[in-house]
Amino acid sequence: MSKSTSTFPLSIGPTHPAFKEPVKFSFEVDGEKIVRTDMDFGYTHRGIEHVARERNFIQVIYLLERICGICSVSHPMAYCLAVENAAGIEVPPRAKYVRTIIGELERLHSHLLWTGVAAHEIGFDTLFLHTWDIREKVMDCLELLTGNRVNYAMLTIGGVRRDIAPEHYGILEETLDYYRELYNRTREILLEDLTVQMRCRDIGVLTYEDAVALCAVGPTARASGLPKDVRIDYPCNAYPDIEWLRPASPRDIGKEPRGDVFDRMIVRVLEMKQSVEIVGFCLDNMPDGEIVVESKAIKLINQLKKVKGDGLGRYEAPRGEVAHFDILDEREGPAQIKVKAPTYSNAAAWAVMFNGAEIADIPIIAASIDPCIACADRMTVIKNGCGGLSFTAEELHRLSVEKQKRIKATCGNS
Amino acid sequence: MRELLIVIAFSLGLLVLGIFLGLFIRGIDRKFAAYFQSRVGPPLLQPFYDLEKLMIKQTIIPENSVSWIFRGAPVLALASTSVLLIYVVLPYLYYLHGSSGPFLTAGDLIVILYLLMIPAISLIAGGFASGSPYATVGAQREVVILMSVEVPLAIVVIAVAWKMSQAAGGAHPFSLLTVASNPIWTGMGPMGILGGGLLVLTLMAVVPAETGKVPFDQAEAETEIAEGLLAEYSGKYLALYGLADAVKSLAFTALFVVLFFPHGFTDLTGFRIVIAGGDYTFALDILLFIVKVIIVYTVAITAVRVAMARLKISQAAKLFLITLSMLSIAGYLLIYLDPRISGL
CATH class of the missing domain: 3.30.390 (Enolase-like; domain 1)
Incomplete structure (x- = not known):
């Protein structure tokens, strides 16, 4: 050197x-x-992919939840999609909607968490504490639905483990209204504050060309004007039903994307709103029926033991595309698992x-x-x-x- | 001789009280900040607990540091801030008391300007002597802040001194006694008041920079350079810096009060408090002074630090050298033109 x-x-x-x-x-x-x-x-590095090869299909779900505390829906989601893809399991419609709701609530809390972290990084501790304060509402909601603030243990292969009970609907709606009301105020604090703009505008620019060349994903890519979103490009869960869903872009609020830190903030603020609307849509159009194909773990593992093949699961995590590639080889667990975060x-x-x-x-x-x-x-x-x-x-x-x-x-x- | 001894005794007493008050105001600042951020916040006496803990902690001197500068810098910082506090507050207290003494005319704005630089310079020396890249970056930033803040601060001081030279007929325009006995606002037209307001605004921006608080805490910036200047300091030396910081914040807000709001109780209401033959006006004046210091501290430091993000060093330098210098010059011009316009 x-x-x-x-x-x-x-x-x-x-x-x-x-x-x-x-x-x-x-x-x-x-x-x-x-x-x-x-x-x-x-x-x-904890050797999770190696550990996963030693466990059965159900245990792996909970292992993968612990890859990261914030993406604790995204990784199991991608894994379940991959295994379902390999084994040809069709998830019931209601489970798809529940999965979407949990996923979007996770996105909401993840983006709020990010906003707080970003505010702390630029020395704006009041904004950091404010966003983490309003994040508590969605954390409470997730705890109510799943029993946990993180590591929800909600997903399983072929569906979800817990249903959203009728009495939860009101509380969920209330939470959504809380965030709808807060949206304008939060947007104002984040996007119109002078010092935030001074610290974030034209900083860390990633041009459209660079974003394409370096395969950026998620809000990072969208802030550079690249309309890339797994929820729209390769829809899974309830996303195919949501016709109005588009990749968020600074253009939505009349700003040309510059690919800087501020644009990434804009995209995340817009996605918070999007998540709230998606959860609202899912609640309004929730289909009835089963929530899981096979609720007995032993039976499910025995079924998967007969499968030989591989599957790819792609899901839009709050940070971008997460992809899991699993190989099934007539064993109790995945023979090979590859995580792309x-x-x-x-x-x-x-x-x-x-x-x-x-x-x-x-x-x-x-x-x-x-x-x-x-x-x-x-x-x-x-x-x-x-x-x-x-x-x-x-x-x-x-x-x-x-x-x-x-x-x-x-x-x-x- | 006796007078000198009294001054020394008063100074020492003032210093001890100053340290206590400085730490206590810091506690108030943290409580207010917590309130603004919807937190509970630490107890009011937390700065004292912190100090106590730091005093019993191990003090580590980095191997590749320049040891004597590294050890000497915190001591120098505390010593110079203590002198600064005495220089600012003692003449003012003499004035409030209405007594005369050898110290009465000692407080000089030019001396104070230089005294203000010494704690910053000792921080810089300590930073460069730490032998850590973070501290070096922090020291470089502190140099930039120090140099850029001096410009608007000097203009404010010159503007005040000019006004004093007019008001007091040219006698001791830089003396704090003159400043305290002739509040800058007396005999001002609307233009002069606007000019004074601009000077207040400038000094408000200088306060967080001089005391190293958000948005001008680049030299310590926790998330960027891990407390920068203080990165290598621990134990007693860090405690000394903490004390110096508390005393400096108090001294600077006190200077702010003396420069712009020196009115005592009698000046404001026109009568004195006499209860059972004893004159309690002085005690009330001191209380009023402390309240004014706390208000300035809360507005200029606490409210600003919770409402803003940290600026980058280039942005801060530009703000002081261009925007605030212009603002203070405009304030000076308005004050200068005021008697001429009003006289027409």
Whole structure:
């Protein structure tokens, strides 16, 4: 690595007040300006994919819920969709609607949480406490519906585990009204505050071209004007029924997308409103009927034991697309499981965003993609110390082809 | 000789009281901030508990620090802020009491301007001596803040001194006694009051910058550079900085009060409080002074820090060097033009 005399290295992380999870950035800084960025992941790797191979189909759901505390619907959802896809299980309509409601409530609380974190990163603690205060309402609602504030244990293969009881409808409607009333005020605080604009406008810009080239997903991509949303592009659950659903974009409030931190904030604010409306739609059009295909776990596992094949599950997590690829091989559990988290896709965009930014922008840019390091840490290097290995694209491709062959050989899948 | 001893005794007493009051006002500030953020907040005496805890904590001196500067900087910061507090408050108390003394004309705005810089400079020295990149970045930012804040602050002081030179017939225009006995608002037309208002606004923006609070806490910015200047400080030395911060906040808000709202109880109402032959006006004046300090503290520090995000260092420098300098110059011009316009 050639070192310029006018720059100095600044490494931030693995633990730093700006990051909620361990990740390490090595910057090359010229005064207050960043000229080069390097990232190092792997500090929260827990080998979940490996552990998943040792467990049965039902246990894996609860394991995957614990990949990350905020995406505790998204990961099981993608996994269940993948297994259902592989086994050809058709989920009852009512279960689809319940899944959608839980998923959207999770999105609402996740975006509120993000707003608070972002406000804290720019030193605006009042906004942080305000958003976390109003987030309590949806957390209470989730606790009422599922019994837990996080790790809801709501989903199962072929449906959901708990129904939304008639007495819950009123409370849900009340919660939705609470957020509808708050929407204008929250929007005003977030999008019209001068200091927030000073800290977020034209900071961490990801252009449309870069967003396409680096495969950004979720609100990060939508803020750059890329209309990309799994809920609309590959609809699952109740989303096919919601005809008015469109990817949120700063254009919705008459602003041309610039792909900066502020646009990501706009997109998330719009998505909160969207989530509230989606839950309202689901409550109004809730179909009757069963909530699960097979409620007995043993029977379900025995059924899945006969399946040979693979399935892909895609779901729009609050942070972007989460995809699970599962291979079923006539075993009690998945023979192979691969998790692709949204942060994994968006991390590459960080390098572009940090380019030319100031040191003061580091926390808010890092937070702007709503990173979930625990979701993205799917490997770690322990042999040569962290950061001791580097691969080119060809090498990585070769390695993945080799691994694929190895997996197919062990699974006996031709 | 006896007078000198009395001054020394008063100064020491004032310092002890100042530290207590400074910490107590900090408690009030935290309680108010908690109220604005719909929290319960810590007890009023939390700053005292924090101090007590820091005093019994281990003090770590980083290996690659310049040890004597690292140790000396907090002491210097506390010493200079203590002198600042005495310089600002003691002459004012003499004035309120109506007595004369050798210290009466000692409080000089120019000296105070320099005294204000010393705590910041010792913070910077301590930061650079810490040998940590975070502290270095913090120290660089503190230098920028220090340099940019001086400009509007100096203009405000010059404007006040100019007004004093008019009001007091040219005698000791920079003396705090003159400022206190001739409130800036007396004999002002509407234009002058507008000008004075602009000066108040400028000084309001300077208060959080001088005391290192949001939106001008770039040098400490927790989420960006992990408390920056103070990153390597711990235990007793951190406690000293905490004390220096509390005393400086108190001294600066007191300076604000003396510059713009020096009116004592008698000035406001025109009569004195005499109960059973004893004159309690002075006690009431001190109480009024403390209330005024708390109000200024709450408005200029607490309300601002809960309502704003932290600015970037470039934005803060631009704000002080351009916007607030312009604002204070406009205030000065309005005050300057006021007697001429009103005289027509």
